[in-house]
Amino acid sequence: MPFERRGCCGAGRPAALRQALVDAALELFTDRGFDNITLDELCNTVDVSKRTFFRNFTSKEDVAMAPLRELWAAFLADLNHREPGTRPLHRTLQDSMLAALNEMPPDGWTDRAARSHRLAQSTPSMGANNLQFCARTVRDALEVLRERFDIDPRADQRPRLALDIVVAAFHCALDAWSADTGNLDTATLTTHVRDAFDAIPGALTMTPALRPAS
Numbered sequence: 001m002p003f004e005r006r007g008c009c010g011a012g013r014p015a016a017l018r019q020a021l022v023d024a025a026l027e028l029f030t031d032r033g034f035d036n037i038t039l040d041e042l043c044n045t046v047d048v049s050k051r052t053f054f055r056n057f058t059s060k061e062d063v064a065m066a067p068l069r070e071l072w073a074a075f076l077a078d079l080n081h082r083e084p085g086t087r088p089l090h091r092t093l094q095d096s097m098l099a100a101l102n103e104m105p106p107d108g109w110t111d112r113a114a115r116s117h118r119l120a121q122s123t124p125s126m127g128a129n130n131l132q133f134c135a136r137t138v139r140d141a142l143e144v145l146r147e148r149f150d151i152d153p154r155a156d157q158r159p160r161l162a163l164d165i166v167v168a169a170f171h172c173a174l175d176a177w178s179a180d181t182g183n184l185d186t187a188t189l190t191t192h193v194r195d196a197f198d199a200i201p202g203a204l205t206m207t208p209a210l211r212p213a214s
Helices: 014-032 039-046 050-056 060-064 066-079 089-103 109-122 124-148 158-179 186-198 200-205
Strands: none
Touching: 014 039, 014 050, 014 060, 014 066, 014 109, 039 050, 039 060, 060 066, 060 109, 060 124, 066 089, 066 109, 066 124, 089 158, 089 186, 109 124, 109 158, 109 186, 124 158, 158 186, 158 200, 186 200
8 A cells, every 4th residue: 555645744743754754664664675665755745845854764764763763762761761770781781672662652652663674584684783782872872871880890790791682582572572463462462571671591591402313
């Protein structure tokens, strides 16, 4: 189904304009392929100029990954205010991830997030861009930990390892969730994430036996 051409997208409403660009990009990229859609075509679909586009996003990759980047921004914001208490650090990180999921808008965010993830898996340039974004997010999270808590990730490897493990678990959950096209809702994603977090201790102590020779 062709994408409906938007009007002025609500002049003076930056959030509505950003959302229109994200929706148009995800629909066009999913239907016709990321590399087959030019930036000019995307802007024309939403009836905005390139200048307006670049006020909101840095690239085609950026607009396509916007739903998941919204989640990671919420994760960093929650971590920046969360009290660690007496829980292990990886539990604090998990709590921030689950809180961020709970803050995502109910009106179509999960569908957009699933489309973004599938596009990143099938598009090399998006995958590479996403790896760079993940690296920046990890650095930002480590800086939050250094500033707020009595730890120094520059001298202690454990915070980085804890963060990497939590991020990897989330990505495992995202893979499983996005592959199940019948249950693309926040509750199901949260269940996948909790299951992945629960599997972390077993993953670190798993000792597999050698497969018997056939």
